[in-house]
Amino acid sequence: MLDLxxxxxxxxxxxxxxxxxxTRPDVAFVMIEAGPTLGGNHTWSFHGTDVTPAQLEWLWVLASKSWPSHDVIFKTGDRRIGGGYHSIRSEDFHWKLAEQLKDRLRLKTKVTAQTATSVTLSSGETLEAKAVLDGRGFSSAPAWPCGYQKFLGLDVELTTPHGLEVPLLMDGRVEQHGAFRFVYLLPWDERRVLIEDTYYADDATLDLPTLRARLTTYxxxxxxxxxxxxxxxxxxxxxxLTGEAPVLERPTVGVAAxxxxxxxxxxLPFAVELADALAARASFEAADLTPWLNHFAKRHWRSQSFFRLLNRMLFRGAEPDERVRIFESFYKHDEPLIARFYAGRLSRWDTLKVLARGAPTVPGPRAFRAAYSA
Ligand SMILES: Cc1cc2nc3c(=O)[nH]c(=O)nc-3n(C[C@H](O)[C@H](O)[C@H](O)COP(=O)(O)OP(=O)(O)OC[C@H]3O[C@@H](n4cnc5c(N)ncnc54)[C@H](O)[C@@H]3O)c2cc1C
Structure with a gap:
């Protein structure tokens, strides 16, 4: 019988x-993916400090490219921030994994029904295991009030060298168009670059022709x-902006949890943490895994409460075109604090510093209402 x-x-x-x-050659598992490749159409990036040194050791081999630092630019100035930055292209993720998974992998196979211990495939075949791990990503509209981070990314070859040495994580000098807007650039080589137009906006609408035109203008x-x-x-x-951790009725991983x-x-950092913790487990019985994963998901959701408060300040406290100033002031903090922000591990002292520096960018009464509008 399969374990997973x-x-x-x-x-x-x-x-x-x-x-x-x-780490676990003893664990019998299969992976079932509806699409023709693993990972879909993504570029996943992370800072080296988002994970522990031990995690980075097993993760970096999956990276398509790594850089020693990155830049940010706002109207008030630019800054180079040290520390490794890494990106995984889904096509690399696919071949590196598929090569190792061999016949443990089934592509172009949709799961049409599942329980905590069994799945039915589109072919009608049924498989059973000690546990089924649901990692299907966001499947429905979120249950919580939210804003959106929406973006268009183009992976392009340019006619001339772009001159970038390291990624430009935020170019916030651009016109804001009623959102916090910035342009993100990942230089793969001297002419090839991933350029993304990103918006922290109130709605999820993506007007792709307009976004393409804005990237061309940029x-x-x-x-x-x-x-x-x-x-x-x-x-x-x-x-x-607010909300509760999802209640997992069966073992679930990733953003769905x-x-x-x-x-x-x-x-990515939290998927890495969970992969380590799951792979170290002695038992894979669904009856044990479901409460354990619920505990993991609840603890994680609690750890994000300050970030949800910041989101309320961003989306409800600041005027859309002024949102950029919150990030502009954030990037005046020291590098270790910035690293802890991205890793999702701010200390209490850090949170006070972030609020104190961000406060002048949001009018007092609006900031107060936004923070306590949970
Ligand atoms: C465009 C984009 C860029 C992002 N960039 C980053 C980034 O740089 N860094 C970062 O940390 N996060 C990033 N994120 C956020 C987040 O990390 C990703 O969304 C991540 O892919 C979520 O991982 P997941 O495993 O939960 O779900 P997914 O990676 O979405 O995986 C779900 C998989 O389940 C498959 N599936 C769905 N239904 C079925 C079914 N019925 N049967 C079989 N298979 C099924 C899908 O085909 C898909 O491959 C990005 C998100 C998006 C959308």
Whole structure:
């Protein structure tokens, strides 16, 4: 009998599978993915400090590219921030994992029904295991009030070198268009770059032709022209303002279990943490896993309460075109604090410092109402 069936070959189950392959040859599992490849159409990025040194040791081999630092630019100035920054392209994630998974992997196979211990596949076949791990990502509209982080990314080849040495995580000098808007650039090589137009906006609408045109304008202003568009990705990630941790009726991993950073929407560090913790378990019985995962998800959701408060300040306290000033002032903090912010591990003292520096950017009464409008 199988120990585990991993439903969905996305980030969370992919990282878990990678960890099981490395550390638990005794665990019998299969991974079932509806799409033709693992990981879909994504670029997942993370700071080296988002994970522990031991985690980075097993994770970095999955990275498509790593850089020693990154930049941010706002109207008030620019800053280079030290520390490794890494990106995983889903096509690399796919081949590195698929090569190791071999016949443990079933692609183009949709799970049409599942319980905590069994799945039914689109072919009608049924599989059973001690536990089924549901890693199908966001499947329905969020149950909590939210804003959105929405973006369009173009992976392009330019006609001339772009001149970037390291990623530009935020170029906040751009016109804001009724949101907190910034442009993000990942230089793969001297002419190839992933350029993303990102908005912290109140609605999830993505007007792709307009966003494409804005990216072209941005590149033109930098004296750059696109030769080829290799890939396009877009999404609107829900950013929670309040709400409760999801109640897991059966073993669930990834964003479906609420395991993401409440302000950035990023989930990789928490998927890594869960992969380590799951791979170290002695028991994979669903009856034990469900309460254990509920505890993990609740603890994580609680750990994000300050970030949800910041989200309320951002979305409800600040005027949309003024939201950029919150991030502009945030980037005046010291590097260790910035690192702890992205890792989702701010201390109490950090939270006071973040609020004190952000306070002048949101009018007092509005900030108070936003913070306590849970
Ligand atoms: C465009 C985009 C960029 C992002 N960038 C980052 C980033 O840089 N860093 C970061 O940390 N986070 C990032 N995120 C946020 C988050 O990390 C990702 O959404 C992440 O992929 C979520 O991981 P997951 O495993 O929970 O779900 P997913 O990675 O979405 O995986 C779900 C998988 O389940 C499969 N599936 C669904 N239904 C079925 C079914 N019935 N049967 C079989 N398979 C099924 C899907 O095909 C998919 O492959 C990004 C999100 C988006 C949308």
């Amino acid at each position: 069936i991993l439903v969905g070959g996305g980030l969370a189950n992919g990282l878990l599978a990678w960890r099981l392959l490395q 590149l033109t202003e930098r004296g750059l022209t696109v030769k080829t568009v290799h890939r396009e990705e877009s999404a609107a990630l829900p950013i929670p 609420g395991l993401f950073h409440a302000t950035t929407g990023y989930s």
